[in-house]
Amino acid sequence: KAGVTQTPRYLIKTRGQQVTLSCSPISGHRSVSWYQQTPGQGLQFLFEYFSETQRNKGNFPGRFSGRQFSNSRSEMNVSTLELGDSALYLCASSTGTWNTEAFFGQGTRLTVV
Amino acid sequence: TQLLEQSPQFLSIQEGENLTVYCNSSSVFSSLQWYRQEPGEGPVLLVTVVTGGEVKKLKRLTFQFGDARKDSSLHITAAQPGDTGLYLCAGGENTNAGKSTFGDGTTLTVKP
Numbered sequence: 732k733a734g735v736t737q738t739p740r741y742l743i744k745t746r747g748q749q750v751t752l753s754c755s756p757i758s759g760h761r762s763v764s765w766y767q768q769t770p771g772q773g774l775q776f777l778f779e780y781f782s783e784t785q786r787n788k789g790n791f792p793g794r795f796s797g798r799q800f801s802n803s804r805s806e807m808n809v810s811t812l813e814l815g816d817s818a819l820y821l822c823a824s825s826t827g828t829w830n831t832e833a834f835f836g837q838g839t840r841l842t843v844v
Numbered sequence: 845t846q847l848l849e850q851s852p853q854f855l856s857i858q859e860g861e862n863l864t865v866y867c868n869s870s871s872v873f874s875s876l877q878w879y880r881q882e883p884g885e886g887p888v889l890l891v892t893v894v895t896g897g898e899v900k901k902l903k904r905l906t907f908q909f910g911d912a913r914k915d916s917s918l919h920i921t922a923a924q925p926g927d928t929g930l931y932l933c934a935g936g937e938n939t940n941a942g943k944s945t946f947g948d949g950t951t952l953t954v955k956p
Contacts, residue, residue: 735886762942764942773948774887774932774946774949776945776946779943781942786942787942821886821887823944827942829936830874830875830892830894830936832889832892833877833944834889835879835886835887835889836886837885838885838886840884
């Protein structure tokens with residue numbers, strides 16, 4: 732069974748640009764959650780998509796958005812990049828039901844210069 | 845907002861020593877997961893506990909969920925250099941099936 736796949740693994744962008752990250756969940760999983768991880772803030776929840784609908788949302792500005800497709804693959808978009816957006820972006824795949832286990836991808840390392 | 849506090853934040857020990865990492869909250873969680881993460885990689889799920897008082901063992905690792913489901917501990921016996929990494933606890937929220945709250949993590953270094 733294939734794991735969670737995130738692409739690309741590494742990305743360098745310039746301030747003001749936008750970026751799209753992709754996450755393919757484990758087959759059969761309908762929930763994809765996105766997290767931002769930085770040394771100072773730890774793992775911060777961005778949002779969760781379940782069956783193509785955003786079900787939960789963290790406390791991030793509107794520059795951070797996402798979507799989920801009918802095959803459960805999800806994309807995350809960050810517009811007008813800031814230096815502080817440099818981080819490891821992780822997606823987690825789960826069935827989306829109560830007490831389900833979440834499995835993470837390897838992450839996308841975004842560097843904004 | 846539910847918060848999870850992990851302690852200690854950093855831990856450096858010699859190979860063969862035992863250690864315990866704690867994860868505490870004032871909130872009740874429906875479940876709690878422990879993950880281990882290596883630099884530049886995603887967290888890898890170690891265990892999920894869902895019942896108050898539950899104890900699970902994974903080789904040299906013992907995980908316990910508090911009776912009130914507000915806290916958890918991870919005990920490692922005879923630590924090895926391969927145990928080095930960032931250990932994260934994450935709590936499943938009672939009102940949001942798809943959202944987990946993560947602790948800030950414990951960075952463990954095991955010296956040979």
